[in-house]
């Protein structure tokens with residue numbers, strides 16, 4: 161089976177191919193003989209009810225410094241593709257949201273992965289609040305009284321932006337931390353949105369586990385252990401990827417949320433678990449599949465294409 165595939169992503173010349181999940185998907189698509197095209201979100205256009213993009217054919221190579229070749233740009237109706245991969249990186253801002261509105265025009269005639277409507281409805285740190293019993297105690301607010309009360313109840317807390325990514329502005333506040341007032345003020349002027357207040361999980365020292373779910377089923381996992389001088393486990397912040405298995409509790413978490421993901425057309429999802437507590441459900445552009453394979457784990461890219469091909473068969 162050969163599918164016509166378009167990938168909507170950030171400029172391909174800038175990606176780090178060693179860690180980029182999209183790149184792993186593209187290599188596997190090419191290996192399977194699918195025809196792969198590429199465009200960036202800023203080359204999309206909606207007019208007369210039809211969605212176009214300046215699309216270029218794409219060849220990929222797993223070689224740092226020489227990882228792609230592009231054809232000439234051609235204005236193409238996106239409904240002509242069998243599959244569009246929605247893969248630009250956050251920030252999850254109005255530019256991102258707008259592209260989900262645009263892609264809604266071609267779905268489900270074209271299979272958009274992940275489903276654009278559901279991506280819009282599932283910001284990673286809000287969607288997860290559907291599963292409070294799997295999470296650490298968590299509060300979404302910008303109300304000072306609420307945060308003070310939460311702090312009294314839980315003592316050691318973390319404050320982080322609701323639409324942060326890659327560990328941006330994640331702070332731990334110990335019970336007596338005198339910086340709380342100033343940090344509150346700083347958040348209040350910096351962010352227009354509510355933010356996340358969460359019980360601090362000391363076992364983050366052992367790592368923050370990224371678990372990939374493919375169409376609601378366990379795909380693979382990688383543990384990320386923070387650097388000795390940092391709270392944040394994100395690999396872009398120096399977190400070290402380690403091979404890992406799932407605990408019984410983590411299997412339960414997958415079993416609980418899997419059906420909700422499948423129902424929503426969220427085919428490629430990365431969840432984050434610290435000490436058995438679910439903290440994020442990442443549906444925009446999850447990372448981890450290259451690290452999982454590099455550490456001897458399963459080929460998640462192959463699983464994803466198996467599912468996509470089954471849906472298009």
Ligand SMILES: Nc1ncnc2c1ncn2[C@@H]1O[C@H](COP(=O)(O)OP(=O)(O)O)[C@@H](O)[C@H]1O
Pocket residue numbers: 296318320324325326327328330358359360361362364368386391392393394432434439440
């Ligand atoms: N409640 C928490 N307890 C301990 N560490 C946390 C907590 N929340 C976040 N962290 C640390 O900060 C990192 C980034 O936070 P996360 O919520 O995953 O946001 P991001 O979207 O920026 O990755 C986590 O990988 C973890 O190392």
Ligand SMILES: [Mg+2]
Pocket residue numbers: 326327394432440
């Ligand atoms: Mg995270």
